[in-house]
Amino acid sequence: MSTNPNKLEITSTELKRCDLVTLSGRVDSSGAPNVEEALKAITDAGRFRIVLDLAGVDFTSSAFLRVLIKYHKLCKRWNRGDIRLASLQPRISEVLDLAGLAPLFEIYDDETLAVGSF
Amino acid sequence: MTNERQQWELTLDARQSSLGQVADFIENVVDELNLEPDAAFAVQLATDEACQNAVEHACKFDSNQKVTLVCESDGADLVVTVRERGEPFDPTQEAKPKLGAALAKRNGGGLGIHFMRKMMDEVRHERHDDGTNSVTMIKRGVVSAADARDPAATEDTPPEQNCLEHPGCEVA
Numbered sequence: 001m002s003t004n005p006n007k008l009e010i011t012s013t014e015l016k017r018c019d020l021v022t023l024s025g026r027v028d029s030s031g032a033p034n035v036e037e038a039l040k041a042i043t044d045a046g047r048f049r050i051v052l053d054l055a056g057v058d059f060t061s062s063a064f065l066r067v068l069i070k071y072h073k074l075c076k077r078w079n080r081g082d083i084r085l086a087s088l089q090p091r092i093s094e095v096l097d098l099a100g101l102a103p104l105f106e107i108y109d110d111e112t113l114a115v116g117s118f
Numbered sequence: 119m120t121n122e123r124q125q126w127e128l129t130l131d132a133r134q135s136s137l138g139q140v141a142d143f144i145e146n147v148v149d150e151l152n153l154e155p156d157a158a159f160a161v162q163l164a165t166d167e168a169c170q171n172a173v174e175h176a177c178k179f180d181s182n183q184k185v186t187l188v189c190e191s192d193g194a195d196l197v198v199t200v201r202e203r204g205e206p207f208d209p210t211q212e213a214k215p216k217l218g219a220a221l222a223k224r225n226g227g228g229l230g231i232h233f234m235r236k237m238m239d240e241v242r243h244e245r246h247d248d249g250t251n252s253v254t255m256i257k258r259g260v261v262s263a264a265d266a267r268d269p270a271a272t273e274d275t276p277p278e279q280n281c282l283e284h285p286g287c288e289v290a
Contacts, residue, residue, distance in 0.1 A: 066226030100217030
């Protein structure tokens with residue numbers, strides 16, 4: 001688990017079907033690089049099926065969304081996988097809508113459903 | 119409604135790691151003003167975006183440069199100003215985010231400005247004679263709306279503003 005002073009906690013777990021990355025706290029401009037680091041570690045290891053559990057995320061900004069887009073594209077290359085989102089709080093869902101990104105992701109009500117979708 | 123003028127100021131180095139200070143600073147401001155949650159979120163998001171732009175695009179992550187963040191309240195509106203001495207920004211040249219595009223055509227560019235404009239009632243970019251650039255963002259009526267949530271407020275206080283119901287917050 002990695003923690004940064006800006007109240008963001010990131011936990012990555014390798015499961016049988018996919019990798020589960022649980023974020024908690026604020027994913028703002030200062031925290032987005034930490035999320036990228038976690039996703040890069042997974043994709044560098046050759047794994048491209050990722051569930052992002054956002055149940056504990058109460059704030060996000062465009063910096064996170066740029067990381068999300070980048071790694072979603074990377075994972076979807078050659079149909080080898082993708083990033084699926086779980087447990088979005090209403091405001092996070094609204095930010096995704098405002099950015100026109102919601103249609104580009106599979107979004108699940110909870111992480112169990114998201115993991116099971118792979 | 120209070121007419122008390124209040125001001126808060128933060129100066130930070132133009133580096134990515136400094137941006138964490140912005141979140142704490144704005145959280146303190148919205149708490150002190152007792153903003154309702156939607157307005158607080160809107161201000162936090164717009165300010166995060168403006169400071170990221172200042173650090174990254176204007177100052178190019180040059181830690182020798184400074185970014186100044188000022189919040190001012192006149193008892194009704196909240197005005198947030200971000201100022202730096204970096205590269206000037208022409209908002210008319212900014213690429214708009216491709217909101218309805220397929221994933222292959224998306225890279226997240228333009229989302230910062232997009233969020234600033236959706237979250238705040240007014241966004242103004244200026245280049246000053248002293249060589250500084252500023253972006254001024256105004257959220258109107260949120261401080262007075264905060265007072266309206268006070269049980270001690272009168273029945274004539276204005277209704278709460280919900281940024282998501284505000285026309286500027288509609289998805290394009």
